[in-house]
Amino acid sequence: SQTIHQWPATLVQPVGSPLSLECTVEGTSNPNLYWYRQAAGRGLQLLFYSVGIGQISSEVPQNLSASRPQDRQFILSSKKLLLSDSGFYLCVGGGGFSYEQYFGPGTRLTVT
Amino acid sequence: AQSVTQLDSQVPVFEEAPVELRCNYSSSVSVYLFWYVQYPNQGLQLLLKYLSGSTLVKGINGFEAEFNKSQTSFHLRKPSVHISDTAEYFCAVSDTGGFKTIFGAGTRLFVKA
Numbered sequence: 001s002q003t004i005h006q007w008p009a010t011l012v013q014p015v016g017s018p019l020s021l022e023c024t025v026e027g028t029s030n031p032n033l034y035w036y037r038q039a040a041g042r043g044l045q046l047l048f049y050s051v052g053i054g055q056i057s058s059e060v061p062q063n064l065s066a067s068r069p070q071d072r073q074f075i076l077s078s079k080k081l082l083l084s085d086s087g088f089y090l091c092v093g094g095g096g097f098s099y100e101q102y103f104g105p106g107t108r109l110t111v112t
Numbered sequence: 113a114q115s116v117t118q119l120d121s122q123v124p125v126f127e128e129a130p131v132e133l134r135c136n137y138s139s140s141v142s143v144y145l146f147w148y149v150q151y152p153n154q155g156l157q158l159l160l161k162y163l164s165g166s167t168l169v170k171g172i173n174g175f176e177a178e179f180n181k182s183q184t185s186f187h188l189r190k191p192s193v194h195i196s197d198t199a200e201y202f203c204a205v206s207d208t209g210g211f212k213t214i215f216g217a218g219t220r221l222f223v224k225a
Contacts (some may be wrong), residue, residue, distance in 0.1 A: 100146075
């Protein structure tokens with residue numbers, strides 16, 4: 001199984017400021033990695049996924065971007081945050097033969 | 113494109129009563145199906161999954177789900193719920209390549225004494 005580490009747990013940022021959320025994976029190599037945003041009553045919205053270093057697929061056009069500089073590192077970024085970027089962001093690992101997904105603890109982002 | 117619909121946003125039920133949480137999906141290809149649970153103030157964890165074989169799948173904590181291909185459904189059931197089953201439950205579908213998993217909006221199960 002995989003262990004997903006994600007930080008920070010909470011973050012309050014002003015509008016227009018940059019963002020960098022980091023996620024690292026332990027316990028496997030070459031995982032599929034995902035960024036989801038969870039909103040109450042709306043489930044989990046897939047934002048980005050990556051099947052390898054430097055490979056990023058974007059699911060929803062928006063103010064955010066993702067990068068995968070190392071096999072077990074996945075970063076969610078923004079150059080200028082919007083109020084609408086507030087939410088709960090989850091880093092998720094997957095891709096094993098069990099097809100199970102492993103969830104990080106999440107980051108609660110509040111843009112003020 | 114795949115999609116998942118959880119038909120009930122909230123399900124209140126009394127302790128020891130049976131419960132069914134409904135999930136329908138749409139996909140033009142073969143899929144794998146999952147139920148995840150999120151207990152209050154905790155992360156999501158896998159409850160059960162259907163990859164192949166028997167259409168009746170048993171998971172943790174006495175839950176089971178049945179894959180119905182003709183109705184494109186994967187409903188979750190438990191014959192007798194406990195207070196501790198109070199949580200949010202997410203149905204999810206993955207293409208058989210395993211690259212993307214799409215989640216439903218979630219069903220909040222509230223078990224009352």
